[in-house]
Amino acid sequence: MRATHGGSPPDDGGLPGRGPGPDGAAPGPDVVDARGLRCPLPVIRLAAAARDRAAGTRLTVWSTDPAARLDVPAWARMRGHGVVAAAPLTPAADGAGPGESAWAITVELGGA
Amino acid sequence: MTHTTPAPRVRLDNGGRAPWHPLAREAFERALDDGWADPRRLHAEGRRAAALLDGAREAVAAALGARTEEIHFTTGHTASLHTAVAALASARSRVGRRVVVGAVERAAVLHAAEHGGLEREVVAVDAVGRVDGAAMSDAVARPGVALAALQLANGEVGTRQPVARVHDAARAAGVPLLVDAGASIGHDEVPDAWDVLAADPADWGGGPGAGILAIRSRVRRRSPFPEDADPLSPGGVLVPAAFAAAVGLQAVLADRAAQDARRRALVDRIRARVTALPDVEVVGDPVDRLPHVATFSFLYVDGEALLTDLDREGVAVGSGSACTSSSLEPSHVLAAMGVLTHGNVRVALDRSTSEADVDRFLDALPAAVARVRAALGVEGL
Numbered sequence: 142m143r144a145t146h147g148g149s150p151p152d153d154g155g156l157p158g159r160g161p162g163p164d165g166a167a168p169g170p171d172v173v174d175a176r177g178l179r180c181p182l183p184v185i186r187l188a189a190a191a192r193d194r195a196a197g198t199r200l201t202v203w204s205t206d207p208a209a210r211l212d213v214p215a216w217a218r219m220r221g222h223g224v225v226a227a228a229p230l231t232p233a234a235d236g237a238g239p240g241e242s243a244w245a246i247t248v249e250l251g252g253a
Numbered sequence: 254m255t256h257t258t259p260a261p262r263v264r265l266d267n268g269g270r271a272p273w274h275p276l277a278r279e280a281f282e283r284a285l286d287d288g289w290a291d292p293r294r295l296h297a298e299g300r301r302a303a304a305l306l307d308g309a310r311e312a313v314a315a316a317l318g319a320r321t322e323e324i325h326f327t328t329g330h331t332a333s334l335h336t337a338v339a340a341l342a343s344a345r346s347r348v349g350r351r352v353v354v355g356a357v358e359r360a361a362v363l364h365a366a367e368h369g370g371l372e373r374e375v376v377a378v379d380a381v382g383r384v385d386g387a388a389m390s391d392a393v394a395r396p397g398v399a400l401a402a403l404q405l406a407n408g409e410v411g412t413r414q415p416v417a418r419v420h421d422a423a424r425a426a427g428v429p430l431l432v433d434a435g436a437s438i439g440h441d442e443v444p445d446a447w448d449v450l451a452a453d454p455a456d457w458g459g460g461p462g463a464g465i466l467a468i469r470s471r472v473r474r475r476s477p478f479p480e481d482a483d484p485l486s487p488g489g490v491l492v493p494a495a496f497a498a499a500v501g502l503q504a505v506l507a508d509r510a511a512q513d514a515r516r517r518a519l520v521d522r523i524r525a526r527v528t529a530l531p532d533v534e535v536v537g538d539p540v541d542r543l544p545h546v547a548t549f550s551f552l553y554v555d556g557e558a559l560l561t562d563l564d565r566e567g568v569a570v571g572s573g574s575a576c577t578s579s580s581l582e583p584s585h586v587l588a589a590m591g592v593l594t595h596g597n598v599r600v601a602l603d604r605s606t607s608e609a610d611v612d613r614f615l616d617a618l619p620a621a622v623a624r625v626r627a628a629l630g631v632e633g634l
Contacts, residue, residue: 180575180583181595181629185553188634208575208583208594215593219532219552 173202176243180208184216187248191222196252203230205243213246221251259567263610266571267456268408268436268546268601269330274458277501281460281493288492293482302492309492309499316502317438317452317467318445325466326490326498330435330453331361333464336485337431337449338365339477340468341400345429349397355384355404355414356589359433362402363585369477371399381538382407382590386415390422393430400429405444408436408456409573409586409599410537411520411546420446429472439505440513440545448472452502454494458604459501462494505604516545516602519611523547523600526615530622536592545602548573550587551622553631554596562621563598568614571599596622 173190175183183204190200202213214224230243264272273281284305290296292303306326314321327333342352352366353374366373376389384403393401401423406413416432423430432447439457444450449472452465466485468474476484483489505512524547528535532552551559556574563570573584574597583594600614626632 181553181555184595185629185631185634188553188631192634206575211583211588211591211594215534215550215591216552219534219593 171198171200173200175202175204175206175209177205179206180212182206183209184212187213188216188220191220191248191250194250196250198250199225199247200250201226201245201247203243203245210244210246213248217248222248223251225249260613261567263568263606263613265600265602265606265610265614266569267603267606268571268599269453270455270461271458271601271603272605273460274501274504274604276504277454277459277497280500281497284493284496288496292489292492305496306490306492309495312499312503313465314467316499316506317443317450317465319450319467320470323467323470325468325485326495327464327466327486328490329462329464330451330455331464332486333451333453333466334359334361334431334433334435335365335368336477337451337466337468338362338371338400338402339369340474340485341429341431341449341472342369342371343475343477344473345399349399351398353389353392353398353401353428355389355402357382357384357407357409357586358402358404359408359435360585362404362431362433366402374398378589380590380592382410382412382536382586383538383541384414384419386418389415389419393419393423393428394426398426398428400431402431402433404433404435405437406441406543407537407586408543408546408601409584410548410590411542412538413441413541413543416444417446420448423448436543436546439502440509440516441543442509443506454498454501457501457505459498460494462491463498465498508604512604513544516604516606519602519606519608520545520547523611523615524549527618530619534593536587536590546600547602548597548599550574550593551596551598551626552593553629553634554622554625555629556595556597558625558628559596559598559621562624563614563617566617566621568617570614571601573597573599596625 173187175186187202226247230245288302288305290298290302292306310324311321314324351372354366356375356378420430429448431449433451435453438452450467455461478487481487527549535549556572560572573587574595575583587594
């Protein structure tokens with residue numbers, strides 16, 4: 142069932158490749174830009190990016206949603222992945238309002 | 254033309270606001286006739302109201318193992334907690350300004366502990382939401398602690414807390430311990446390890462409008478309010494609400510053991526059935542917990558969408574998820590435990606909750622979760 146995809150996410154804006162990052166550079170292929178999305182979308186975008194990627198791949202999610210800082214590690218635990226880094230994304234992300242500073246969380250995919 | 258009767262609503266969001274217990278409701282209505290007057294007035298009407306209030310205080314004292322003069326009525330549970338923290342801290346301001354609290358205390362306690370110049374020290378919890386009893390015992394023994402606060406059990410996830418152990422440490426250190434029993438009294442055993450105890454009538458079907466604050470006679474307190482005949486609840490309380498709270502408490506303690514066994518079995522059934530669903534975390538201690546609370550979080554599920562879907566199916570549940578229009582921050586309880594915060598469902602079974610109610614919920618839940626997941630396009634993730 143993993144290969145069948147029941148429907149598209151509401152939009153594809155959170156998949157890798159969107160918009161400039163905090164330093165003006167485009168996010169790389171291993172970055173999921175989920176800034177501005179609310180739970181549970183950041184975790185869903187990260188899981189979509191993780192699908193069909195090899196074990197050992199490192200993926201980083203950028204998020205402004207406070208719940209994602211808690212739910213990405215919980216998702217990683219439930220899926221057998223590991224959190225290798227979690228830190229504020231500085232300087233403040235483009236378009237982020239006051240108090241909406243972004244976080245970057247990096248996971249290393251497990252072998253499941 | 255025939256009408257089919259719609260199935261009755263299944264109400265499982267009873268924590269902190271249970272439906273009226275029939276005897277409490279009857280007491281409230283009766284007390285409207287005799288207890289409407291100001292109990293401070295010296296005429297017959299005032300004396301009748303005062304007699305009802307005194308009777309309520311005596312009944313609550315007997316139920317909680319306290320003296321009558323140790324029982325105070327307030328306007329509600331939040332007011333009880335705010336007042337207790339402020340009154341204890343004020344009486345011990347020369348000792349220190351620090352308030353030691355568990356990480357999963359009610360928001361009213363956490364906010365009160367950093368209000369008015371107080372300094373909050375938070376003790377962490379483990380993955381089931383239980384406070385580290387050794388760490389909290391150490392924290393209360395250090396100099397400069399005005400008071401400590403620890404709930405009897407957590408109302409969101411059901412986990413009981415090590416109150417007896419922390420009370421021993423607090424007592425040895427001469428620090429008063431506030432015990433928030435708002436999710437426990439009426440459901441779980443009445444505790445005796447406390448200096449100040451807050452109980453919530455709305456949680457046991459005693460109706461909204463009154464809170465109960467018990468303060469042991471030996472505990473120093475100073476009212477945080479201007480001078481009033483009712484120092485801990487200025488202006489007094491609604492007498493029918495206090496009377497209904499007391500009558501309701503007597504009623505729910507009378508059959509507590511039977512209700513404990515019945516609801517514990519229903520929660521066990523909920524936990525077992527939910528655990529079998531795909532990608533879900535059932536949270537809180539599976540055994541050492543309140544008899545009537547169950548909480549779980551579904552991966553890739555929007556909590557508000559799930560709550561709304563179940564509501565359309567006639568089932569009311571609660572949620573600690575942040576994915577609601579009102580709040581971006583998820584439940585501080587789930588956050589402190591390190592469990593999944595999105596897709597959260599919280600149920601608290603009332604005494605009136607039947608086996609058929611629970612089965613209707615369990616029958617509706619899998620399809621509701623599947624609908625919400627399908628809308629988010631998460632199949633195969």
